[in-house]
Amino acid sequence: MSGHIVPVRVYIGVFLSLLVLTGVTTWVAFIDLGPVNTVVALAIATVKMLLVILFFMHVRYSGGLTRVVILAGFLWLALLIALTLTDAFTRQWSPLPEGWGASTATPQSPR
Amino acid sequence: MHDAAAHSYGLAHHFEDIEQQHEAGNLGMWVFLVTEIMFFGGLFAGYAIYRAEYLPAFEAGSRLLDIQLGATNTAVLIGSSLTMALAVHAAQTGKRNAQVFFLLLTMVLGATFLGIKYVEYAHKWEHHLVPGLRFAPDEMLKPGTSLPNVQLYFCFYFFMTGLHALHMIIGMGIMAVLTRMAWKGRFHSGYYAPVEVSGLYWHFVDIVWIFLFPLLYLIGGRY
Amino acid sequence: MSTANTEIAAAPRVHYLNAQYGVKSWLLTTDHKRIALLYLGSITLMFFVGGSAAVLMRLHLIEPQGALVQPETYNKLFTMHGVVMIFFFLVPSIPAVLGNFLVPMMIGARDLAFPRINLLSWYIYIIGSLFTLYAIVSGGVDTGWTFYTPYSSTYAHTQVIATALGVFITGFSSILTGLNFVVTIHKMRAPGLTWFKMPLFLWAMYATSIIFILGTPVLAITLFLLALERLLHVGIFDPALGGDPLLFQHLFWFYSHPAVYIMILPGLGVVSELITCFSRKKIFGYTFVAFSSMAIAVLSFLVAIPSAIKVFNWTATLYKGSISYQAPMIYALGFIGLFTMGGLTGLFLASLATDVHLNGTYFIVAHFHYIMVGGAVMAYLGGIHFWWPKITGRMYPDMWARIAALIIFFGFNLTFFPQFMLGYLGMPRRYAVYPAEFQVLNVMSSAGASILGIGYLIPLIYLIWSMRYGPVAPSNPYHAKGLEWQTPSPPPTENFEEVPVVTEEAYAYGSEEGAHA
Numbered sequence: 140m141s142g143h144i145v146p147v148r149v150y151i152g153v154f155l156s157l158l159v160l161t162g163v164t165t166w167v168a169f170i171d172l173g174p175v176n177t178v179v180a181l182a183i184a185t186v187k188m189l190l191v192i193l194f195f196m197h198v199r200y201s202g203g204l205t206r207v208v209i210l211a212g213f214l215w216l217a218l219l220i221a222l223t224l225t226d227a228f229t230r231q232w233s234p235l236p237e238g239w240g241a242s243t244a245t246p247q248s249p250r
Numbered sequence: 251m252h253d254a255a256a257h258s259y260g261l262a263h264h265f266e267d268i269e270q271q272h273e274a275g276n277l278g279m280w281v282f283l284v285t286e287i288m289f290f291g292g293l294f295a296g297y298a299i300y301r302a303e304y305l306p307a308f309e310a311g312s313r314l315l316d317i318q319l320g321a322t323n324t325a326v327l328i329g330s331s332l333t334m335a336l337a338v339h340a341a342q343t344g345k346r347n348a349q350v351f352f353l354l355l356t357m358v359l360g361a362t363f364l365g366i367k368y369v370e371y372a373h374k375w376e377h378h379l380v381p382g383l384r385f386a387p388d389e390m391l392k393p394g395t396s397l398p399n400v401q402l403y404f405c406f407y408f409f410m411t412g413l414h415a416l417h418m419i420i421g422m423g424i425m426a427v428l429t430r431m432a433w434k435g436r437f438h439s440g441y442y443a444p445v446e447v448s449g450l451y452w453h454f455v456d457i458v459w460i461f462l463f464p465l466l467y468l469i470g471g472r473y
Numbered sequence: 474m475s476t477a478n479t480e481i482a483a484a485p486r487v488h489y490l491n492a493q494y495g496v497k498s499w500l501l502t503t504d505h506k507r508i509a510l511l512y513l514g515s516i517t518l519m520f521f522v523g524g525s526a527a528v529l530m531r532l533h534l535i536e537p538q539g540a541l542v543q544p545e546t547y548n549k550l551f552t553m554h555g556v557v558m559i560f561f562f563l564v565p566s567i568p569a570v571l572g573n574f575l576v577p578m579m580i581g582a583r584d585l586a587f588p589r590i591n592l593l594s595w596y597i598y599i600i601g602s603l604f605t606l607y608a609i610v611s612g613g614v615d616t617g618w619t620f621y622t623p624y625s626s627t628y629a630h631t632q633v634i635a636t637a638l639g640v641f642i643t644g645f646s647s648i649l650t651g652l653n654f655v656v657t658i659h660k661m662r663a664p665g666l667t668w669f670k671m672p673l674f675l676w677a678m679y680a681t682s683i684i685f686i687l688g689t690p691v692l693a694i695t696l697f698l699l700a701l702e703r704l705l706h707v708g709i710f711d712p713a714l715g716g717d718p719l720l721f722q723h724l725f726w727f728y729s730h731p732a733v734y735i736m737i738l739p740g741l742g743v744v745s746e747l748i749t750c751f752s753r754k755k756i757f758g759y760t761f762v763a764f765s766s767m768a769i770a771v772l773s774f775l776v777a778i779p780s781a782i783k784v785f786n787w788t789a790t791l792y793k794g795s796i797s798y799q800a801p802m803i804y805a806l807g808f809i810g811l812f813t814m815g816g817l818t819g820l821f822l823a824s825l826a827t828d829v830h831l832n833g834t835y836f837i838v839a840h841f842h843y844i845m846v847g848g849a850v851m852a853y854l855g856g857i858h859f860w861w862p863k864i865t866g867r868m869y870p871d872m873w874a875r876i877a878a879l880i881i882f883f884g885f886n887l888t889f890f891p892q893f894m895l896g897y898l899g900m901p902r903r904y905a906v907y908p909a910e911f912q913v914l915n916v917m918s919s920a921g922a923s924i925l926g927i928g929y930l931i932p933l934i935y936l937i938w939s940m941r942y943g944p945v946a947p948s949n950p951y952h953a954k955g956l957e958w959q960t961p962s963p964p965p966t967e968n969f970e971e972v973p974v975v976t977e978e979a980y981a982y983g984s985e986e987g988a989h990a
Contacts, residue, residue: 150335176468191331204277205280212283212687213287228302264585274586274587288691
């Protein structure tokens, strides 16, 4: 039965890299980089994810169909988040019509 | 009619050969993981919206998490992914004792993760940080952060880590079954698909945490 | 009808229906054909549950001030009608019944890739249905099938949680079915069956499965969040507590718009099979039709174009074909006309300027019923009739089948065409009362609904009758192409004696005598 056998030293190497990256991301959280903090955190998390996918999950040694399936999943997730954010980021664009605005009486939940 | 001589142990009757079964199992698990990406994805989308909307409240909530426990748990889970990969390796190379050892070690690390999670949840419970149950953080909130918005942060904290923990528990169950099968010598170089496929699931759960850790624990502006 | 030529053998004594007897052999089966029949039974039950709600609604709307129920009850009726028909009938219908039965047979396999997961998906469907049926009998839910917040999360006093959980659970049934189909189609095709030799029904099942896999989980998590908010009173979607009701809508529609393509793509696949068989011609533009299925799944906002491609291809297939008008063909032809009308009216709704006038009116109701009922349900019935001999080993009475198809076609148009006019004239949807000047059209619609209801009851009767008393069917009563027809009717449990090898193109109807009954 086919199935690539990944050498143990590769697994150890990936494991150590993951630990190091965890330490780095935790350390960076204590440094003020403004909005770049988020970018760095997500970038590191992405690298960690890629290490797990490519080596622990053997995708480095897998065929095209597996990769297409994974890409489709991430693409669809990106679509969900991106499209939803387009609403959040553009709420301020349309001015409220005349007479509309936050009413002083906030409806209370009936419970 | 498929040839009886070609029938190897563990081959289901509707597959032509073990190769086809192995490939189908792998593809099936990957497709399932894509559904899990979208399932968790809905929570990540909600998180993204509310974090963009209420960043100060989310930062305040994040500061109330224990960053050391979170980082430790991350290391624990990464370790369990290593042991899982080594268990698959042992199955591929037909080493029975190594299989059992690494599967058990994976379970131990998984249990450690859940134990630390329990400690964190208990702490939240004691400090009235559970949404909907008389939510009342001890810490004085900065002006500009409203209590409902901090509660919203904790909604996502509990929902996302809770759903993740549920997947861990299911994973532990799967590991238990695999350990028993491995003990009985079921896996060898000609048949190890269940271990490989369960490994994929376990690594996926690890990846979800790889994102949960920075998004929940590290946004507190702790400087 | 000639039975001499393309028969394989007389129906064998042992086949999948009689290979094992007893309730356990059905409830614990892993045979995809038996699971398809389990689904057929449960889905038919849910169809009549949802249909009863519709009957009560149409009876109520005979009078402008409402003839039957309180407005609160009316709200529950349209909600339950929508929830049951969409999630418990339309979404599973063709995939879970015809797909489960035919996918392995059409690709020359003995079963789906994961037979036990297939059975699990049926049990999940049943559990979800029980939650929803419980909700119906214990007070119902009145939020609309769209569950918009904050009404559903905060203010409604009805069985929102039970219904949301029912739909949440049933979603996993679809996910597992889609997963099974994708893996099966990728990995278990018979030797020689390349992607472009597959019947178009398989392309349709594949495209539908992609939407199942990518979309349904988002609905699941959304409904789960809704249930949690109702339970814990935290403000995920409640603006009074800092939540965002539009977030619910974004998450909900991320599934629900592709979901309408889940509901029509399988029907499009069935129609391709029916048109080719009953014109004795290969499909015009196979590649276009195959790719248009994928385009509908992936580019759902451009759906008008791929849909039009299909309609043109079917029409070109019919041109100079040798056409016969058996019941499945009547359903297929009806589908083409009604689906086209529904699709064209969708353009008015997609276009902002006209949608301002039509949104929230009965025009929308008519539009989607033309597609869902005039389209999907007719395709489902056409497919059930077409493959009935294969599934049960019996022929249905053709005269009654044609009469029923025509009654359904007539009743359907009488029900829903007046609703286009009502919508254009301004009658809002989801209202228990309406201005008196709309009464004539409403009464016409209700009259049509009663005819439609009778039309649906007729096949229920003769199909059940045929299982016992219908003439025994040969293996290929319509002389159709496709691997499923190369087996006896009903097929043996293992489907094929030997793994078939595929050499010819799909729909190789070529030169035939063309003799029909």
